[in-house]
Amino acid sequence: MVSRRIVLHFPTRLGDQPIVYKLAKDFNLQFNILKAFITPQEEGLMILELKGKSDDYNKGIEYLQGCGVQIQSLSQDVIRDESKCTHCGICVPICPTGALTVDAHTRKVSFHSNKCIACEACIKICPTRAMEVHF
Amino acid sequence: MKTIKEINEKIKNGQVVAVTADEVIDLVAKKGVKKAAQEVDVVTTGTFGPMCSSGAYFNIGHSKPRIKIGAGTCKFNDVPAYTGFAAADIYLGATALPDDDPRNKVYPGEFKYGGAHVIQELVAGKDVRLEAQAYGTDCYPRKKLETLINIKDLNEAVLFNIRNCYQNYNVAVNLSDRPIYTYMGMLKANLGNASYCSAGQLSPLLKDPDYRTIGIGTKIFLGGGIGYVAWQGTQHNPGVARKENGVPQAPAGTLAVIGDLKQMKPEWLVGVSMLGYGVSLGVGIGVPIPVLDEEVVKAAAVRDEEIYTQITDYSESYPQMIPGSLGEVNYAQLKTGKIVVRDKQVPVGSLSSYSRAREIAEELKSWIKKGDFLLTDPVAQIPNRESGYVFKALKERPF
Structure with missing residues (x-):
């Protein structure tokens, strides 16, 4: 099992797609939304705690990256x-x-x-x- | 019995025994008051926290042609300073804000920059923008001045704080149902947290509760350099209730202090922004206590467990001047990070930095051991609890 806190940057074009839902449905990942900003026509930002089997986790991350979501680890964000x-x-x-x-x-x-x-x-x-x- | 003269001889000879105000506690516990009084010559104290009644005065030198900034206007990096003196003398207060700062119009205001930050930048050797306007006279014809200034070029740059170094302070809590933003920090609703602001067993005036050795003229560590006690501070209030050990149970004595800003350091004069409240200056002060006799060392060895203070509601009691305490706690309890108020466990934070206070006491100790810092006899006492000196509230007389 892995559990990580990550920051997701969503490009404008992905604003209308149920991406996080797929993490649960297709990759068996548990997510806990810690913070989210989604403004129409602008980049979206979400802070997630993502938990699951190591294999599933990696596939989920690959899926996100494939969609064009940029991923940062959270620990770098508050310093x-x-x-x-x-x-x-x-x-x-x-x-x-x-x-x-x-x-x-x-x-x-x-x-x-x-x-x-x-x-x-x-x-x-x-x-x-x-x-x-x-x- | 020792005199300050004898202690100074030991400092010059390199034979002085100096310990910090927390070290003396263990020493007295181990060896007793009598032995400790014989062995120790100086106890060094320290405190580091926001002290709003701070500021600095400057003489910037005369421009060509001359300008009478006196009774004109003057700003340092957009922060207005007081000009009601002669032509080139200016006083900058720690809490001053740029005219265009939104204050609390956008609540809670952030107060990102003010007089205290200017003072810290000057001390750090940074150039600061000075803009002055004057009405012009025959002998001072110029009406406008815009120049960069640097502390090294000023004639005088003197830190002069009219109230610092509080002897004890309240513990602040919030009984109301909304968060409040105070000079004691953000206080969450319904006793969500508590904050205190004292170095407790390291704090200068708590270790000399009757001001026997600390008085006008006492040489001190001030902002990383050397300063002096100029007077009792404003709101000095020695007559508050005290425990048997003589330690006040509420805010009591204060000090006005002065020193050459040019030899101070930006680590010990820090601009701070209190959300929803304003700007203040974090000041580091250390006071040496000469061990003249057993009574001095006994008072200096008082522990956090023996220093009590009052829990005060900052949602109503404090702002409305309604007397009353929600209870009494000591600094050892506060340092556990939890206190009980009205049967509720309340997490506690400190606004005063104990680790910085300890560094100051250590630094002052090292100056004394190296022979760089001699002690002074006060030239006059500050009012003690027998003086009848009191801190009064304002009696308004509408006209």
Whole structure:
């Protein structure tokens, strides 16, 4: 089994096709939509958690790429600018998934990008704006 | 009993024993107050957090022909500064915003850039745009000035913060049913989170609760350079309730501090943007406490567990000036990341950086050990709890 969080960029022409549905129907993949922006006549963006057998997963990804969907892994999308973070910790209770934690001894804040669902709650509440989102 | 003069001799000889305010806790626990007072000469404290009543004044030098910026207008990177002084003296406040910043018109406002960010850029050695307008006089005929400036070319660049270094601070929560955006950060509805802002057992005034060694003229670590305590800070309020150990249970003393901005560093003066609130300056301050006697070391060894503060509702109680606390917690409880308010477990975040505070205390300790930093006797005390000095609310007198 694999479970990955990925960012899908849909070109304009695919806006009217049930692509994500096929991931479940034809490739036996479980999907959880974490975020989606679809504006008519513009590129669409979706953040998915995709889970299934390794073989199915790879075939599903191949299918998406064949349709013209561009795929990025999610962990690259929310990043922390280490030079800006002052390790205050105000973000810690705001993060809904525990991706931001404070070490009990060093009192330094860690960002666990594997737990990040790119909800962006931390972006604007960070006093030094150390958290950045890139799609 | 030791004097500051004796401690300074040890600093010069390289024999001084300096420890940070968290290290002294373990030392006193291990060896007792008496032995610790004999062994330790200086305890270094530190704090790093947003401190809104901060700012800097500058003398930019006279242009040719001369311009009287005094009583005119002046902007640094579009952020307006105060000009009500002589021709070339200007004060830039940390919270100042460009005129075209939307503030909270688009709620919650982002407040991406303000006076604090200008100060940080100047300290980092970046060029800043200065635009000034004046009415023109016979001796100062020029009416307009637009130039890049750099901190190294200014005559004076002085950080002068009228209220920093709060001795203790509230824990902020939100009892209402909508999220609120405060200077203590975003507070989720229905006690969704809590935030505090103090370095607790490392915080300067919590380790000298009666201001015995910290007073006017005390030499300090300020923004990565050297500064001095100029006065008690605004809203200084030494008379609040205290525990038996003398530690205030609510916001109490404050300091006004001053120092040469040119020798400070951008890591320790950081522009911050509080969503829905405004801009502020993250300031790093460290104060050395000379161990004059056992009482000093005993007070400096107070632990997070022994420092209490009040949980305050920022949806109604704080804005409406309604007194009342939702309970009292200590800093050890806050640092676990969870407190209980009205039977609900509430996740806690800090606005003050303890790891940065510790770095400051370590840095100050290393300056003292290297013999680079001598201690000063205060030239005057700041008002203590016996002074009767109080922080009053405004009594409005409509006219």
